[in-house]
Amino acid sequence: MPTPHNKVVIRLDNVTRVYKVGVERIHALDGINLELRQNEYVAVMGPSGSGKSTLMNLLGCLDRCTSGVYELDGYDTTRLGAGGLAHIRNTRIGFVFQSFELMGRSSALKNVEMPLIYSRDGWWSRHKRARHMLERVGLGDRVKHRPNQLSGGEKQRVAIARALVCNPSILLADEPTGNLDSKTSEDILALFDQLHTEGQTIVLVTHEESVARHAKRVIRMMDGRIFSDLSSEEDQARRAAMAEHFGEVSK
Amino acid sequence: MKAVLGIPLAFLKLFYQSVYLALGQIWANKARSVLTTTGIVIGVASVTSVIAALTGLKANVLSNFESLGTNKIFISPHWPREGRFKNASWRLIRFRPEVFEGLRDRCPSIDDYTLMTERSETVHYGVYDIDSARIYGINPSWHRIENRSVIMGRPFTLMDEENGWQVCLITPKVRDELRMDRNCIGKRIVVGQRSFTIVGVVEQRVESSMFGGMGSSQEVFIPFPTAWKLWGPWTWMYAIASCRKPELSAEAQAELRFFLRRARRLGPGDPDTFRLEVIEEYLRQFNTVAQTTTAIAGGVVGISLLVGGIGIMNIMLVSVSERTREIGLRKAVGARPSAILFQFLVESVVLCLFGGLIGAGFGQALTGLIAKIPNASLDKAYIPLWALGLSFGFAAATGVFFGMFPAIKAARLDPIEALRHE
Ligand SMILES: Nc1ncnc2c1ncn2[C@@H]1O[C@H](COP(=O)(O)OP(=O)(O)OP(=O)(O)O)[C@@H](O)[C@H]1O
Numbered sequence: 142m143p144t145p146h147n148k149v150v151i152r153l154d155n156v157t158r159v160y161k162v163g164v165e166r167i168h169a170l171d172g173i174n175l176e177l178r179q180n181e182y183v184a185v186m187g188p189s190g191s192g193k194s195t196l197m198n199l200l201g202c203l204d205r206c207t208s209g210v211y212e213l214d215g216y217d218t219t220r221l222g223a224g225g226l227a228h229i230r231n232t233r234i235g236f237v238f239q240s241f242e243l244m245g246r247s248s249a250l251k252n253v254e255m256p257l258i259y260s261r262d263g264w265w266s267r268h269k270r271a272r273h274m275l276e277r278v279g280l281g282d283r284v285k286h287r288p289n290q291l292s293g294g295e296k297q298r299v300a301i302a303r304a305l306v307c308n309p310s311i312l313l314a315d316e317p318t319g320n321l322d323s324k325t326s327e328d329i330l331a332l333f334d335q336l337h338t339e340g341q342t343i344v345l346v347t348h349e350e351s352v353a354r355h356a357k358r359v360i361r362m363m364d365g366r367i368f369s370d371l372s373s374e375e376d377q378a379r380r381a382a383m384a385e386h387f388g389e390v391s392k
Numbered sequence: 393m394k395a396v397l398g399i400p401l402a403f404l405k406l407f408y409q410s411v412y413l414a415l416g417q418i419w420a421n422k423a424r425s426v427l428t429t430t431g432i433v434i435g436v437a438s439v440t441s442v443i444a445a446l447t448g449l450k451a452n453v454l455s456n457f458e459s460l461g462t463n464k465i466f467i468s469p470h471w472p473r474e475g476r477f478k479n480a481s482w483r484l485i486r487f488r489p490e491v492f493e494g495l496r497d498r499c500p501s502i503d504d505y506t507l508m509t510e511r512s513e514t515v516h517y518g519v520y521d522i523d524s525a526r527i528y529g530i531n532p533s534w535h536r537i538e539n540r541s542v543i544m545g546r547p548f549t550l551m552d553e554e555n556g557w558q559v560c561l562i563t564p565k566v567r568d569e570l571r572m573d574r575n576c577i578g579k580r581i582v583v584g585q586r587s588f589t590i591v592g593v594v595e596q597r598v599e600s601s602m603f604g605g606m607g608s609s610q611e612v613f614i615p616f617p618t619a620w621k622l623w624g625p626w627t628w629m630y631a632i633a634s635c636r637k638p639e640l641s642a643e644a645q646a647e648l649r650f651f652l653r654r655a656r657r658l659g660p661g662d663p664d665t666f667r668l669e670v671i672e673e674y675l676r677q678f679n680t681v682a683q684t685t686t687a688i689a690g691g692v693v694g695i696s697l698l699v700g701g702i703g704i705m706n707i708m709l710v711s712v713s714e715r716t717r718e719i720g721l722r723k724a725v726g727a728r729p730s731a732i733l734f735q736f737l738v739e740s741v742v743l744c745l746f747g748g749l750i751g752a753g754f755g756q757a758l759t760g761l762i763a764k765i766p767n768a769s770l771d772k773a774y775i776p777l778w779a780l781g782l783s784f785g786f787a788a789a790t791g792v793f794f795g796m797f798p799a800i801k802a803a804r805l806d807p808i809e810a811l812r813h814e
Pocket residue numbers: 160161162167168169187188189190191192193194195196
């Protein structure tokens with residue numbers, strides 16, 4: 142729920158992202174305006190190719206917009222160089238990927254420690270923080286395991302711990318349950334819910350309504366534009382109404 | 393928003409990160425790392441052992457030259473390459489003792505000189521004989537110039553010289569081979585059908601492995617006038633002069649040259665009909681040879697380092713492409729391009745230094761083997777510290793040079809595309 146007294150974390154102002162493939166220009170994002178406040182829990186939905194991943198990459202400072210302004214925590218990121226963006230990714234953003242992206246040869250602990258290598262932490266504080274984070278996601282007894290010794294859900298928990306270890310302003314997750322079965326998905330979503338109650342700002346991309354139902358705000362995209370941005374309850378109501386409407390039409 | 397870190401501190405951190413990551417990576421690919429560095433290993437092993445061998449050779453040569461004396465000037469007859477004496481008869485070129493008369497007065501930088509002549513003869517004593525002993529005709533000043541004194545009996549006297557007496561000095565080696573008593577003074581030996589009385593024993597020549605072949609240690613010395621009288625005036629003779637101080641060598645040579653040209657009545661356009669040789673001259677020549685050898689060895693080493701470097705570059709490129717996803721991930725969680733660049737550079741440098749370390753080990757082993765080669769006068773071979781420093785420096789430079797391209801490639805990867813790789 143956007144509560145006015147909460148600090149603005151993300152502000153997108155008429156953001157576009159245009160890919161050039163040969164002579165063709167693909168408008169993956171086509172004029173996005175968006176404001177996210179602290180401790181929001183947002184689900185981004187939309188058909189395949191609607192620009193969800195492009196938006197997430199942009200929010201995660203992995204990519205730059207073609208035009209428009211992206212402010213994170215009140216700072217304009219559009220003019221930063223590669224090094225500056227890397228620093229933001231390190232300190233303010235936690236990214237969770239659909240395919241986990243863990244380093245196969247390293248233990249869970251080493252995987253979680255990895256972002257801290259690029260921050261100011263020394264060896265010991267790195268170790269402590271990574272271990273603490275693994276305990277928070279419920280893997281306190283799996284620190285020495287390597288990714289191939291973990292289940293899918295556990296792998297994603299390690300990835301979430303890694304995303305959170307630098308204490309980011311925002312947690313971005315692009316289809317975090319896309320590679321998981323429904324039971325494991327529920328566990329991961331429960332973890333997200335818990336993180337949200339602990340104050341974490343979360344944006345996740347999903348195709349499934351059941352996943353989106355966990356969020357407090359639902360953004361629906363189509364052809365690089367946002368066509369609906371409602372609270373979870375309103376979104377549910379709208380969907381129900383639409384279903385009814387289309388049901389009538391089809392009859 | 394930017395980190396408020398001092399630049400040196402940030403650099404130190406970056407360096408520490410990179411070494412940490414690079415060592416981990418090398419450890420994870422142990423076998424591959426070892427194989428990759430073979431070129432560097434061979435390069436460093438060869439450079440260190442070649443330098444070790446040269447160092448040993450030089451040490452040996454130096455000590456030999458020192459034992460021979462560095463303030464000696466050898467004066468010998470010599471056919472010039474051109475001019476009117478080019479095809480002159482031996483009669484005009486050879487030395488005669490008279491040539492040197494007045495040398496001491498005319499050449500103030502010369503301390504002393506001795507006339508010399510030598511040949512091989514059979515020496516008999518009773519039933520014992522030495523097949524080819526070296527017989528030298530010398531002046532008494534020889535002892536001081538050669539720094540070999542009489543350890544028993546007496547040196548030659550003016551009387552011996554003026555009367556052309558058949559007296560001789562022998563070395564302990566000759567005495568022992570002829571099975572004589574320790575005190576052999578007064579005994580008579582036969583040198584080439586003529587009987588000589590032993591008046592003294594001369595110190596053995598300083599054994600030098602390098603010039604050991606230049607003269608055997610079976611030496612018999614007779615007064616120069618005696619030799620001249622017995623062997624006839626056609627005998628080849630030369631002289632050895634010593635200058636007062638080693639620094640005066642050039643001056644002494646100039647004086648000698650002036651003196652000899654006058655004595656031989658050479659015109660202003662005539663080239664010298666004699667040769668002045670100084671030990672230092674040989675030393676200089678040796679140094680030139682050593683430098684050339686070092687340069688050639690350096691070239692060979694350069695090539696092997698080049699090959700090694702290409703091997704390193706190849707493996708680093710492989711490493712970058714097979715770790716594309718990992719690089720993407722590292723960038724996604726906040727690794728700056730400089731951190732990635734540094735990680736790969738350090739990895740390649742550490743690989744090269746690791747190769748250098750193994751190479752230095754092999755070089756040391758090779759040096760040990762070289763030092764044991766018999767009759768090669770390389771027993772003093774060792775790897776000097778500067779050579780180790782140099783080869784490690786070159787190995788590191790190879791790592792930087794050949795690691796740069798793969799490292800830049802890795803640093804420039806786009807995180808999204810890298811994560812989409814495979
Ligand atoms: N690197 C690229 N080069 C060119 N076009 C691209 C590139 N990345 C994405 N696109 C295009 O941009 C559009 C949006 O892609 P995006 O990956 O954001 O979709 P998505 O909503 O995440 O889809 P999905 O639900 O299938 O993951 C697509 O039409 C895609 O073809």
